[in-house]
Amino acid sequence: MGNFSHYIKGIRNGEVFFDEQFKFSFILHEVGLLHLLFSVLFYIMGNRVLGIYNVCVFLGYLSIDYLIKFKKFRLSLIIACTEVMLHSFLTTVTVGINTGFSFYCFSMVPCVFYMILTWNVFKRKEITSILYTSAFALALIGNCMISFFVEPKTPAPFGWAIAFSSLNAVMSVVAMAEFLIMLDWDVMHKSEKMQSLNDELGEKANIDPLTKLYNRRFMDQKLEEKLTELSKEGNIFGIIMADIDDFKKVNDTYGHDFGDRILVEVAAALKKSTRDDDFVCRWGGEEFLIIINGNKSITKDVAERMRTAVSEIGVPFGNDIIKVTMTFGVTESITGFSVDKLVSVADDNLYKGKQNGKNQVVG
Numbered sequence: 001m002g003n004f005s006h007y008i009k010g011i012r013n014g015e016v017f018f019d020e021q022f023k024f025s026f027i028l029h030e031v032g033l034l035h036l037l038f039s040v041l042f043y044i045m046g047n048r049v050l051g052i053y054n055v056c057v058f059l060g061y062l063s064i065d066y067l068i069k070f071k072k073f074r075l076s077l078i079i080a081c082t083e084v085m086l087h088s089f090l091t092t093v094t095v096g097i098n099t100g101f102s103f104y105c106f107s108m109v110p111c112v113f114y115m116i117l118t119w120n121v122f123k124r125k126e127i128t129s130i131l132y133t134s135a136f137a138l139a140l141i142g143n144c145m146i147s148f149f150v151e152p153k154t155p156a157p158f159g160w161a162i163a164f165s166s167l168n169a170v171m172s173v174v175a176m177a178e179f180l181i182m183l184d185w186d187v188m189h190k191s192e193k194m195q196s197l198n199d200e201l202g203e204k205a206n207i208d209p210l211t212k213l214y215n216r217r218f219m220d221q222k223l224e225e226k227l228t229e230l231s232k233e234g235n236i237f238g239i240i241m242a243d244i245d246d247f248k249k250v251n252d253t254y255g256h257d258f259g260d261r262i263l264v265e266v267a268a269a270l271k272k273s274t275r276d277d278d279f280v281c282r283w284g285g286e287e288f289l290i291i292i293n294g295n296k297s298i299t300k301d302v303a304e305r306m307r308t309a310v311s312e313i314g315v316p317f318g319n320d321i322i323k324v325t326m327t328f329g330v331t332e333s334i335t336g337f338s339v340d341k342l343v344s345v346a347d348d349n350l351y352k353g354k355q356n357g358k359n360q361v362v363g
Contacts (some may be wrong), residue, residue: 014334023069023182024115028080032061034171046159054159057083073121077112081132084108085139089146090181095156097147100165105140107172109133118186210260211267214281219289222279223339226291230333238292238299241329241346242270242306245284245358250324254317261315262324269309273302289343296332296363303328303361311359330363 030281039054067076084104091101112132114115116122156164206218214222229235243265244250263286270288271280279291290306292299307328314321329350334342346363353362 005157020173021068021071024073024076025065028061028064028068028076030057031080032116035061041164047095047156047158050091051089053090057087058299071121073119077115078232081108081112081135085136088139088143092143092146092152093150094153095164096152096161097143098161098165099156100168100298102140103141103165103168103172104175105136105143106351107175108136110176112136114183118183137343208282211263211282212268213288214279216281216283216289219279219281219283219291220339222291223342226333227342229338230335235293237333238296238302239331239333239342239346240288240290240299240303240306241283241343242288242290242303242326243350243354244286245327245354246312247324254322258315258317258322262322265315266310266312266324266326270306273306273309275303278302289346290345294329298330299332300330300361300363303330303363307359307361313317325359327358328361329353330361340360 009268025254035054036058038050039058042048042051042054051074061080063209064079067079088102091099109132113129116129116132117125118283151227155161206214208215223239226235226237230237244262247259247262250262263282267280267282268286270290274280274290274292277293281289290302292302294302307326310324310326314323316322327350329346329348329352331342331345334345337345353360356362
């Protein structure tokens with residue numbers, strides 16, 4: 001029972017989605033079963049002609065399922081709509097319009113609109129919708145005209161007329177409600193899908209494709225947010241500017257592909273050395289910028305942990321193991337400083353480390 005309720009909830013939330021083939025097949029089977037019910041009722045009423053006709057229609061709807069499996073949606077819709085109009089004419093002429101079978105000419109309009117406008121198989125959707133709507137409108141008018149000028153062959157007794165008209169009114173409303181629910185469901189599903197796609201694109205826009213770290217665009221935004229938090233709430237944070245030592249020499253000696261391998265390994269080491277609420281980005285080239293949620297002392301400790309982790313990296317190249325080191329410039333957030341000013345302080349400390357022998361933390 002739990003799985004079933006979870007499944008229903010998934011359908012309601014748009015998490016479970018059915019394609020055009022499933023929905024069309026479901027609708028046709030539903031209509032086919034309704035005609036089977038009609039055949040039983042007509043037989044009980046004593047109208048064998050309509051009873052046999054509705055059995056044939058039921059079998060016809062089952063056979064249309066084969067057309068749907070071959071994705072012949074347009075042909076299937078034409079056949080189904082033609083049958084609805086033909087059935088309304090036949091019942092009007094045979095048992096009278098007061099049995100309410102002409103209601104389906106009205107209820108089919110929103111149904112056809114839903115199928116044409118939401119399913120990708122139909123082209124020129126607006127024109128197609130107008131054509132189908134016009135056809136059902138003419139069928140409804142035609143039924144009314146026939147009822148004025150032609151007496152039904154075997155009029156339904158009063159009780160049966162009431163029963164049929166009530167059943168058909170209810171089923172017409174149910175059909176329209178069903179299609180409105182499906183329309184709402186489709187809109188919800190597509191909205192969720194669009195939101196998911198936007199989130200995915202937004203995430204990709206903030207990620208460096210090589211190292212899978214945040215990129216500079218994201219970090220500029222995050223630094224602005226952190227400075228706003230600092231001014232409003234006093235939340236201190238640290239910045240680490242890091243640069244791989246002699247990286248140009250690595251590229252020149254071993255090639256840029258190997259240099260990319262080094263960048264990936266270094267990025268992984270930096271990320272592993274931080275906590276979940278810290279932010280690591282590839283600032284550009286072999287430069288990395290890290291935001292640490294903590295004061296300068298904590299930030300220097302993290303930078304030292306990073307320096308040690310990077311120095312332990314060994315990337316094989318042929319029979320050799322290539323090692324690299326990294327220099328770190330550290331600063332603490334300063335109220336009133338802009339992003340550029342704050343980054344420049346960390347960058348200046350990084351430069352001092354480079355000048356003093358590299359592979360060290362300065363700040």
